[in-house]
Structures are given as C-alpha cells and as structure tokens.
Amino acid sequence: MNSQTKGAASSKEGITPRSKDYSQWYLDVVKRGDLAEHSGVRGCMVIKPHGYAIWEIMQKELDFRFKETGHVNAYFPLFIPLSYFSREEKHASGFAKECAVVTHHRLKSKDGEVIVDPESELEEPLVVRPTSETIIWAQYKSWVESYRDLPLLINQWANVVRWEMRPRLFLRTAEFLWQEGHTAHSTEKEALEEAFRMLEVYADFAENVMAVPVIRGHKTPGERFAGAVDTLCIEAMMQDGKALQMGTSHYLGQNFSKSADVKFLNKEGKLEYVYATSWGVSTRLIGALIMTHSDDQGLILPPKLAPIQVIIIPIYKNDEERAKTLEESRAVLAELKSQGISARLDDRDGLMPGAKYYEWEAKGVPLRIEIGPKDIEKGSLCLARRFVLEEANETPEDLRRRRKSFLPRAEALSAVKPILETMQKELLQRARTLQKSRTQFINSLDELEKFFKAGGGFALVHWAGDTQDEEALSKRFETTIRCIPFVEELPPQARGEGKCIWTGRLTSQCVIVAAAY
RNA sequence: CGGGGCAUAGCUCAAUUGGCAGAGCGCUUGGUUCGGGACCAAGAGGUUCUGAGUUCAAAUCUCAGUGCCCCGACCA
Numbered sequence: 001m002n003s004q005t006k007g008a009a010s011s012k013e014g015i016t017p018r019s020k021d022y023s024q025w026y027l028d029v030v031k032r033g034d035l036a037e038h039s040g041v042r043g044c045m046v047i048k049p050h051g052y053a054i055w056e057i058m059q060k061e062l063d064f065r066f067k068e069t070g071h072v073n074a075y076f077p078l079f080i081p082l083s084y085f086s087r088e089e090k091h092a093s094g095f096a097k098e099c100a101v102v103t104h105h106r107l108k109s110k111d112g113e114v115i116v117d118p119e120s121e122l123e124e125p126l127v128v129r130p131t132s133e134t135i136i137w138a139q140y141k142s143w144v145e146s147y148r149d150l151p152l153l154i155n156q157w158a159n160v161v162r163w164e165m166r167p168r169l170f171l172r173t174a175e176f177l178w179q180e181g182h183t184a185h186s187t188e189k190e191a192l193e194e195a196f197r198m199l200e201v202y203a204d205f206a207e208n209v210m211a212v213p214v215i216r217g218h219k220t221p222g223e224r225f226a227g228a229v230d231t232l233c234i235e236a237m238m239q240d241g242k243a244l245q246m247g248t249s250h251y252l253g254q255n256f257s258k259s260a261d262v263k264f265l266n267k268e269g270k271l272e273y274v275y276a277t278s279w280g281v282s283t284r285l286i287g288a289l290i291m292t293h294s295d296d297q298g299l300i301l302p303p304k305l306a307p308i309q310v311i312i313i314p315i316y317k318n319d320e321e322r323a324k325t326l327e328e329s330r331a332v333l334a335e336l337k338s339q340g341i342s343a344r345l346d347d348r349d350g351l352m353p354g355a356k357y358y359e360w361e362a363k364g365v366p367l368r369i370e371i372g373p374k375d376i377e378k379g380s381l382c383l384a385r386r387f388v389l390e391e392a393n394e395t396p397e398d399l400r401r402r403r404k405s406f407l408p409r410a411e412a413l414s415a416v417k418p419i420l421e422t423m424q425k426e427l428l429q430r431a432r433t434l435q436k437s438r439t440q441f442i443n444s445l446d447e448l449e450k451f452f453k454a455g456g457g458f459a460l461v462h463w464a465g466d467t468q469d470e471e472a473l474s475k476r477f478e479t480t481i482r483c484i485p486f487v488e489e490l491p492p493q494a495r496g497e498g499k500c501i502w503t504g505r506l507t508s509q510c511v512i513v514a515a516a517y
Numbered sequence: 518c519g520g521g522g523c524a525u526a527g528c529u530c531a532a533u534u535g536g537c538a539g540a541g542c543g544c545u546u547g548g549u550u551c552g553g554g555a556c557c558a559a560g561a562g563g564u565u566c567u568g569a570g571u572u573c574a575a576a577u578c579u580c581a582g583u584g585c586c587c588c589g590a591c592c593a
Contacts, residue, residue, distance in 0.1 A: 023587085038585080097518095097591070131593095164592055172592060245593065282593050315552055322551095354553035372552055382552080517592095 022240045023168075029290050030169050032362040033299035036286075043167040043174030047283065050363060053307035055177065055283055059157065061209050061304075062179060062281070065201045071153040071181060076136050078159075079126035084134040087259040094226020095130045098163040100174075102126040128161040133227065133252075133278055136182045137260035144184060144274060146265050151194070152184040170287035171244075171517050178282035184257070184274045186266060191275035195251040198279040199232040202247040210285065211302040211427035212236050212292045213435050214246060215458070215512060217483030222467040225278075229253035235482045235512065237435040238291035241457040243482045243514040246288050249279035287517075292431050293387075298362030300387050302427050303420035310336055310343040310416060311360045315353045315372035322349075329371050332381065335413055341420070361386060366423055367416065381412035385419060389426040439512075441494050445501060448513070452477055458514050460490065464500035464507035473502055473513070482512045 030036055035051030038044075047055065063073070079102060085092040106120030129135065140152060157179045167173045181198060185191040199216060206214045214234035224231045228250040235243050254273040257263070263271050293300040303309050312333055314325035329345050336343040346356050353370070360368060370382040384404045394402075407415060438457025442448050451459055456479075463481065465473065474480050487495060494510045 160593090162592070176593070178593070248593075280593070284593050313552095317551055350551090352551055352553085352555055354551090355555090356553095358554055370552070374552075384553095 025296075026287075026291060027169065029294045029299055029362075033290070033294075034363055035290075035299070036169050038167070038169065043164060045167070045169050045173045047177075050307065051286060054286055054289070054301070054305055057305050057307065058205075058209075058285060059179070062201075062205055063155075063157075065205060066155050066179075066181065069153075069197060069201060071155045071183075073156060074154050075156050075158070076132050076139065078129055080129050080132075080135045082125045082127055084138055085127060087134065088227050088256060090255075091133065091227030091259075095162075099130055100128040100161045100163055102128065129158070130160055130162045131278075131280070132156065132158070132160075132180055133182065133256055134260070137256045137262060137276075140182075140184055140257075140274075141260050141262045144262050144264050147186045147267055150184055150186045150264060150274060151190065153181075153194075154183065155179055155181040168287075168517075170290070171284055176282050176284070178280050180278060180280040183277045184262065185276070186264065186272070186274065188253070188275050191253075191277050192251055195230070195232055195249045195277045195279070198277070199234065199247070199249040202249065202279070202281060203234050205281075206234060206236065206246055206285075206288075207428060209302070209304045210289055210292075211304075211424055211431060212246070212288055213428060213432040215483060215485050215489050217485040217489065217512070219248075219483060220467070220470060220481050220511070222470050223481065225250045227252060227255050228278075229255065233483050235514075236288055236292065237431075237438065237458060237514075238288070238517070239434065240291075241438050241455055241515070243458065243512070243516040244284070244288050244291065245482070245516070246285060247279070247281040250277060252276035252278060291517075293427055294364070297358075299364030300427070301364035301366060303366045303424050306364065306366050307342065308344045308360075308363075308365050309341055309420060310367045310369060311356075311365045312343060312345045312369045312371060313353050313356050313360075314345070314347060315370060317373075321373050324376055325371050325373065328376050332369060332371065332413070336416060339413075339417060341416060357384070366420055369412075375406075379409050380406050381409055382406050383412055383415065383419065385423065387423055387427060389430060439491075441491065443498060443501060448477065448501065452479065452515070456515055458482070458512045460485075460494045460510055461501040461513055462494075462498035462507050463502065463509055463511040464505040465502045469502050477513070479513050479515045482514050482516060484509060484511050 033050065034048055035054070036045050036047045039046045082101070085095075103122055103125050104116045104118075104120045105122060106117040107114050108117040109115075136154075143149060143152065157177075159175055159177050161175045163174055164172050183191070183194050185194060203214050203216050206212045214236045216234055217232070219225075219231040219233055225248060230251040232249045232251070234246045236246050238244055252275075254275060256276050257273040262274050264274055266272050289301070289305065290299060293302065312329045314322070314329045316322040316325045326347060329347070333343050333345045346360070348356070357368065364386065366386050368384040368386070370384060372382075375381055382404060386403075388399065388403050390399060435458070438455075439460065440451055440457065441460045442451055443462065448459055448461065451457070459479075463484075470481055490510055497506055497508045498510070499505070500507050
C-alpha cells in the first residue's frame, strides 16, 4: 500500500488517477470503459467487445508494420510435446514453473459425474505453449537447408498460457493474446539487425499509435528471456511512476537452432547453424494504454486506437425536435464517415444527454458532437473533446470549458480531423512530460532511497554490478533494473563514465531502476 | 506456493443477541421529461459460494472445500 500517486501527479490536474489506490482506479477504468472482466475460470479474463475492438486496431497497425518489414504470418500448434522442451535447458527451466500440461484426452461418466478417464492418459504429455520457440524451431528444421532459404521472417498471432499466480486484467492473466515473431538468419549481423529493427517497430507503434513514450534498451543478464543471448525491450512509465515492459525483441544467437538442429549450407558450402530472433507484444499493451492516459472520468483513447473516434449525441425535448436533430445527426454522421472518420450516432431514446456524455467519456471516445435545436437554428455544432492539454495555472472549470467549442457547421466538420490529430500528439506530449519529470539521474544510494520514498519513478544510475548485486538492490528498494537504455535515450549527464551506485566501480553503463508491474 | 481479508438480487452493500430475505443503483412496463448522470407509478429479480455439523430455529455459530481481493515470491 505504498505505491500511490501522491507527489508528482496531483488530482487537481485532472489527469490523475484517483489517489489512494491506483489498482482500484485501474480496475474501475477497465470496468467503466467496458474493456474486460475476470471470468470464472481461474486466472483468465474475458475481453469484452470494446476492449477487443482496441486489440483489433492494434493488430492491424502492427501487422501492417510487420508486413512492411518483410514478414509473413503463419500458425503453429497450441500443444508442444514435453520432449521439445528438454532440448533447450535454460529455456525449459525459465518456463518450468508456469506451464499448463495436457495429460489426458478423454472424459467419462461415473456416478453421475463427469471425470477424466484414467485410461486415456497420453504417452507423452503436451505442454500448452507459454511461447512457441521450441515447436517453431522443430518445424524450421525441415524448412531450412541452404542460405537461399534464409532469412525466414515469420510471425504468428496466437494465444499463450502462463500459469501465473496473481492475475491482473490485461497485465497478467493465465491466458493472453499476443503476436510472436520468429526469424532465422544466415549471419549474426543480420539477426542482430532484425532484433533491433523489430524493437524499433514496437517503439514506433507505442509512441506514434498508442501515444505512449518508451525507453529503448537491453535487459540485464538476470532479466533476459530464457534462452536468449540478448533481450531488447521497450519500457514505459505509468501515471503512478511505475514501469511497464511493453515489448521485447530477443537475439537468440544459435541457441535454438542448435537445440533443434537447424543447419544450412552457406555460400562457401559449409554447414552452419542459423541465427535467430524472436519478438512479441501482447494484450498487455491495452493495460499500458489505460495506465498511461486515463483519468478519473475513465478511459482516454488516443484517436488512432479509438474504435469510435466521434460520438454524436442528439438533444431534443419532443418528437418534432427529435426528428429534426436526428436528421441533422445522420447528416453529420455521413459527412464524418466520408472523411474516413470512425463515427457513431447514439440515438438511444429515454436517456438524458448527460448520461450519454458520462458513458462515452468513460469509454474514452476522443470527440463528442452535441446536436440540439439551438445548433440547428444557428447552423452550428458543439464539439466536446475528451482531452485537452492543460495550460499553466488553469482552473478545472476553465479546463472543462475549453474542452467544448461551438463552431459553425462547416467549420466544425473540417475541424474534426485536426482536433483528433492534435489530441493524438498532445497525449504523447503529456505522457512524455510526466516521464521526464519523474526520471532522475541519481548517484548515491541515499538519494535513491529518498527518490523512491518520495514516490519514485525512473532512477538513472551507473551500474557495474552482477546478477547477485542486482538481486540485492531489488530487495532493498523493492525495485528492479528495468533496462540498460541505449545511449541515445540517456540525458547528457547520464552518458559517459561514472561510479557504480552499488559497487563503486567506474563504469560507462547506465541503467534504469524502477518499481514495475 | 506463503500471510491476511472477503463471499447475501445484475452491481454496491444492509440485516441488532441465532428469530419473517432488505435498501440504493440497474432491469421491465406505462406516463411525464431531455443543452452534464431526470422524475412518478407499477413490476420482475434469491439454493444468502458449496458440502456437512450444532440448534426448536442458521445469512449469522463450527468444520471442510471452492472462488475472489490485497501483500509477498513469479511474470509479457
């Protein structure tokens, strides 16, 4: 109970999650945003239509970027024979504690109950994939013979199961949806380039579609993916100052090709093991979206990810007005659609307009258009934005007023697109400002302690410790080393040499320490 | 998997010492309403998580089980 939002982000800014209990706030946003709920099935969640619509847009945007970088989609089995796991030891032990295993294939009735038929036990248990490296590489063995077969650039959209003990909607559930790319290359250089390229695809998506600023970096050896030579990641800061890993891209070296025995003949006619990468992002991204942008009114969606970008609310007192405003609403709807904007008309009768405002705000719709008799009379439209960037010294009332604007009809219609674009930009800008304001370069353990006691955020520290030092640091501050940022990501004072905060040794390596989800 | 808490209408929760199963919200129907969460009236909705025990009597007490939430360990 000490990871609250006091400090940097205060509720007077209207951007901050209602105070005391960030996780309660999070659940509230998920619920009122109509995104997902826990199902009765242990650790699993139901993604509701609105939440799934967001995922579909994410899929579309990501898939487009994968195709642009030369990848194709395929699909591999859900079940992995247990023996496949024993081929890569580190990988197997990394996932050993969280696997669901199928051992039987039949049910039968006994005393009015349905039981697992003990006679149907499988000769070899099947592991429900926690990730697909092993089964995909078993397949690649028969696909690769020559350097001419490379590179193999394949992605799959799938569900995976990791038997986590503490589920949290979108952030950590027993089953989740994701994409996993698995590529094979003829040289180390090319594979490394691929790993970096895909990390950049993720970073670009996070920042330019999700409006979530990220730090690109390497994981420390202790945090590396099981079986990887190097793990690259993007880390984002949530509104409470905690970090969330949004995506990873692994350089696997020849580990998996050796364990699956995938060799190719190179141009010189020599037999060589292929070089591999894998990379993935999951529905956790939706959790990141929620925790980055939303406020006490509920979800805020960046326009590029909003299944509904504009909601039209007609206002009327009687049948005559109803007919008129609905007619105008439909005309406006058609014009927005012709602009390629995703718009919808809320023509439900019997609900007060105000009730609809609250509902669509909680669902994160970026822009609302109110159409009443007065607008029709004046030939105007009322645009109400879900989010505007706050100005210095602005009162909440001013802010609320500024969210609404009344414009002549034609002007309003041509303002919609620019407003959406501005909102997209400003959401990123606000998140970036928060991230910067809570990122601090720190060079003593005392200061580090103060920093986390005061609410925390990203601490940039010089680090030369090993995995054991890392564990000790984690225990002491209840934080982890999130990543070793690429040099370009660092502010000037964090570049170059400095004393390791833990061992005192001189080092040029700077890391981010933070509490994490 | 370890520590703590909770489980009653769709949701949030009441129910005094063990004594008739309740409210608000939501839902249905009708009417009046509609520029920031409307109002009135009528109505539907329950195996009080499951199983056993104590008792004249259990939502309430006891035991066991299950599920959920919070904290740790683990994690995309």
